[in-house]
Amino acid sequence: MRSGVLTLAVGAMIAGAAGCSAPEKTAAAPAAPPAAGPSPVAQGPVQRVVLGDGRDRTASSSVQDWVTYADHVLVVTVTAESRVEPSKKEIERGEGMIGRNAQLTVDKVLWSAPDAPQAAPKALKMAVAGWVFDNHGNRAGDVKFAMGGASRLEKGHSYVKAVEWVDDPCSADPNVGTWEGLGSGDTIPYDAGVVGAGEFEGRVQSLDQARASFQKGESALRKQIAGASVSSLLTQLRTTKPRAEAVRDPRECDLTDR
Structure with missing residues (x-):
């Protein structure tokens, strides 16, 4: 395994929203009011978020x-x-997408597959959803972009995240590759040690809000685990048998960015 920070590719999802061309995906409504009682997550000001569709890896x-x-x-x-600056064409057009790279520190390794090809990393660098911009009319300024049904991965927030090692198709060395997520359901908010509470779709949500929003999504795991202890998740990981993996087409070597 290579030392230092490893790159986690954004291949877990393929964005289906291009620039600002999907206003119907804008989540402009304010978040639901917090439930009565103390919340384990501080509630900040409501921000506008543009949501995009994607295809899970x-x-x-x-x-x-x-x-x-x-x-x-x-x-x-x-x-x-x-911040990853937009392309020259997008700047000239006055609308487009601004990329973002996130640095993740691994606080704990909860579970490892018995046949994992690489030891768990200590840190990850990954390309994540950034912002959209539209400088036409009165819409000037950057707006958060997030994939629908997924955490955006924001600074200061914690998460439980599943990752997979993917070999570099341009190298015969098994130690050369990237850590990648699985798809939109591979991440669960975990602020203040509360499973489910934290950042989701670019907004900070309390545990009660998380339970409500997860019921609308496709992730059975999030619905089941929100509010439970992380040890209960670990028990499930240890006792659940994997199924046979579907055969996936091998990746082709692409030297464009090298």
Whole structure:
């Protein structure tokens, strides 16, 4: 395994929203009011978020999906982020997407597959959803972009995340590759040690809000685990049998960005 920070590719999902061309995906309504009683997550000001559609790289909505495809399940905290400037064409057009890279520190390794090809990393650098911009009319300024049904991975927030090692198709060295997520269901908010509470779709939600929003999604695991202890998730990971992995087409070597 290479030392230092590893790159986690954005291949877990393929965005289906281009620039600002999908206003119907804008989540402009304010978040639901917090439930009565103390919340484990501080509620900040409501921000406008543009949501996009995507295609999962692999199944990720159940515990069985995780133990089948993931090599490790980690507790991570986003410690830094950097902006990736839009293309020249987008700038000239006055609308487009601004990328973002997130730096993740691995706080704990919850579970590892017995046949994991690489030891769990200590840190990850990954390309994540950034912002959209539209400088026409009165819409100037950057607006958060997030994939629908997924956490955006924001600085200061913690998550439980499943990752898989993917070999570099341009190298014969098994130690050369990237850590990648599985799909939209591979991440569960985990602020203040509360499973489910934290950032989701670019907004900070309390546990009660998380339970309500997860009921609308496709992830059976999130619906089941929200509010439970992380040890109960670990028990499920240890006792669930993986199914046979579907055969996937091998990746082709692409030297465009090298």
